Amino acid sequence: MTSAFEGVGLGRSNTGSPLEVLLIFLKLGLTSFGGPVAHLGYFRREFVVRRAWLDDRAYAELVALCQFLPGPASSQVGFAVGLMRAGYLGGLAAWAGFTLPSAAAMTLFACGEGALKGPVGDGLLHGLKLVAVAIVAQAVIGMAQSLCPDRARATIAVLSLLLMAFAPAGWAQIAIILLGALAGLIVCRQGGDVAGAVAEAPISRRMGIVFAGLYAVLLALSFVPARASVAALVAAFYRSGALVFGGGHVVLPLLRAAVVDPGWVSDSAFLSGYGAAQAVPGPLFTFAAYLGAVASVAPGGVAGAALALVAIFAPGLLLLMAALPFWNGLRARGDVRAAMAGVNAAVVGLLASALYNPVWTSAVRGPTDFAIAAAGFVALIVWRAPPLLVVVATAAAAVALSLAG
Numbered sequence: 001m002t003s004a005f006e007g008v009g010l011g012r013s014n015t016g017s018p019l020e021v022l023l024i025f026l027k028l029g030l031t032s033f034g035g036p037v038a039h040l041g042y043f044r045r046e047f048v049v050r051r052a053w054l055d056d057r058a059y060a061e062l063v064a065l066c067q068f069l070p071g072p073a074s075s076q077v078g079f080a081v082g083l084m085r086a087g088y089l090g091g092l093a094a095w096a097g098f099t100l101p102s103a104a105a106m107t108l109f110a111c112g113e114g115a116l117k118g119p120v121g122d123g124l125l126h127g128l129k130l131v132a133v134a135i136v137a138q139a140v141i142g143m144a145q146s147l148c149p150d151r152a153r154a155t156i157a158v159l160s161l162l163l164m165a166f167a168p169a170g171w172a173q174i175a176i177i178l179l180g181a182l183a184g185l186i187v188c189r190q191g192g193d194v195a196g197a198v199a200e201a202p203i204s205r206r207m208g209i210v211f212a213g214l215y216a217v218l219l220a221l222s223f224v225p226a227r228a229s230v231a232a233l234v235a236a237f238y239r240s241g242a243l244v245f246g247g248g249h250v251v252l253p254l255l256r257a258a259v260v261d262p263g264w265v266s267d268s269a270f271l272s273g274y275g276a277a278q279a280v281p282g283p284l285f286t287f288a289a290y291l292g293a294v295a296s297v298a299p300g301g302v303a304g305a306a307l308a309l310v311a312i313f314a315p316g317l318l319l320l321m322a323a324l325p326f327w328n329g330l331r332a333r334g335d336v337r338a339a340m341a342g343v344n345a346a347v348v349g350l351l352a353s354a355l356y357n358p359v360w361t362s363a364v365r366g367p368t369d370f371a372i373a374a375a376g377f378v379a380l381i382v383w384r385a386p387p388l389l390v391v392v393a394t395a396a397a398a399v400a401l402s403l404a405g
Contacts, residue, residue, distance in 0.1 A: 018089040021082045024051075025097030028078070031388045032098070032281045034132025037354040039074035039283070041139030042387060047081055049142070054081070056146035060344040065327060067177055067347070070242055071316015072251075072285045075099065079317055080324065087202045091321075095313065102282030103289040107305040109276045110293035123402025125279045127372075127395035129363035134376030134390060136355045141381070143348050152187040153345035156180055160349025165356070177346050184342020185335060205325045212322035215242070215315055233264075233297045233304065234311045237288055242315035251284070251312075255291065264295040288312040372397050 024046065032042045040063060047053045054062070066076040075098065082094025148154040160176050167175075203211075219242050222235040236258035244251040252274065259265040273290040280286070292308025293301055330336050364370050376394045379385040 016085040016090065018082075018086045018093040021086050021090045022093035022097045025078060025082065025094045026101070027097075029098040029101040029282045031391060033128040033391055034135055034359070035284060036072065036074040037351065037359060038132040038135045040077065040351070041135040043074070043077060043081070044139050044142065045135075045387065053085060056143055057344060060143060060147050060347050061340055064177055064340070064343045064347050065323060066320065067173055067350075069316065069319045069323060070244055071319060072241075072283050072313065075283045075285065075313065076316050076320045080320060083202075083321075083324075091317075095317065098282055099286060099309070099313070102277075102280040102286040103305065103309050105280045106273070106277060106286050106290040107293050107302060109273070110290045110305070119402045119405075120399055121279070123399035124395055126363070126369075126402065127398025128279060128391070129359075130369060130373045130398060131376060131391050131394045132359050133355070133363050133373040134380055134394070135387065136351065136359050137373075137377050138380045140348065140352050140355055143351065147344040147348055153341060156183050156187075156342055156345035157349040157352070159183075160346040161353045164350055164353035173350060176350060177343055180342040180344075180346025180349075181339040182342070184339045184345070188338045188341035188345075189334075203321055203325045208322045208325035211318050215318040215322060218242075218318075219315065230298060230307065233292065233295060234307055236262075237292070237308045237311035238315055240288075241285070241312035252287075255287065259291050259295060264297050265291055269294055285309075285312050368401060 028039075028042055028046060032039050034041075044056075044059055048056055048059050062077055062080055063073070066073040066080070069076065075095065078094045078098050079091045083091035086093065144154075144157065148157045160180060163176050163179070164172060218238055222239040222242070224235070226232040226235065237255075240251060240254040240258050244254055256270060260267055260270050270291070273287060273294070276290065277284055277287040286309065288308040288311070289305040292304035292306070295304055295308075297304070299307070364373060372394055376390045379390050379393075380387070
């Protein structure tokens with residue numbers, strides 16, 4: 001059995017149970033508001049800070065690997081954590097726990113749109129955005145302390161932030177990670193150390209090749225022209241999930257082309273569903289469940305939501321399982337460790353850039369918003385309040401201000 005993350009700094013071996021993983025990720029799926037960047041902050045708090053399943057270096061390397069791959073990066077990170085903790089069933093449990101709450105909410109919304117309109121809905125949505133500010137700020141500070149301990153890596157992080165500020169396109173994230181690797185090869189030869197604990201992921205190299213082949217075959221089939229049908233619906237969502245880098249909001253243009261252009265979903269319904277997706281926890285890719293439920297292509301409803309959901313997540317998870325068996329062999333090399341030290345620093349810069357845009361710019365509209373976000377940040381950092389408590393308090397404050405205004 002190949003150890004996919006041997007020596008990456010995991011605190012424990014993969015001796016957990018799928019039920020343990022499911023319950024933890026179900027809690028995250030019910031409370032992780034704020035989009036993919038905030039999700040990475042929630043994951044770090046749960047699995048690095050609280051449970052010590054892996055350390056900051058291992059976590060950053062896992063994030064970097066998932067940023068390289070197409071698909072929903074935060075969901076891929078969660079799947080990998082579950083996989084390493086409790087095998088294939090652990091990975092499936094992590095995905096199900098994190099994904100199904102928001103998928104169910106989006107499917108219900110498809111059956112009764114308009115529930116989030118008015119001052120209460122607007123205030124709730126805005127409060128959840130302010131929560132993301134506090135969560136992401138906490139993640140930036142924690143990861144910077146661990147992954148940028150010297151001038152060289154701090155400089156890489158700042159340069160990554162600057163580059164991302166002036167080149168915010170989705171492809172820029174990949175380019176910046178590559179530049180971080182190059183910089184690490186040059187200036188991080190002394191910083192590419194690796195922790196020594198061991199954890200196994202139950203994926204052999206042979207199975208990795210099988211997963212890669214399955215991904216490629218399904219992608220090729222998704223481009224085969226077909227009339228409006230179940231197969232066409234699945235192909236459209238698989239193609240969208242397979243070709244998006246960065247995940248999150250980057251998938252929206254692909255989804256619109258997949259379902260609005262052929263006339264399966266109206267523009268107004270698409271935008272309404274997108275608005276609802278901002279107000280639920282979990283991955284934004286669950287927007288696909290709403291689209292599958294309202295699409296004019298059969299089967300529609302709950303069955304259509306389930307098909308769309310599985311189809312859009314499948315390519316990213318297949319690619320992740322294809323890459324993991326080869327990752328450990330690569331990262332054991334000294335030059336790769338140096339490159340990854342640079343990549344880790346670049347990831348901090350990317351996260352800091354995302355803290356400003358879109359997290360800060362979409363949430364903080366004035367001094368009152370700043371005060372609410374700052375209070376949430378202090379509650380997390382100084383008082384170590386549970387994230388759920390911070391979510392509830394921040395959302396309540398935003399709703400109260402919306403009603404008063």
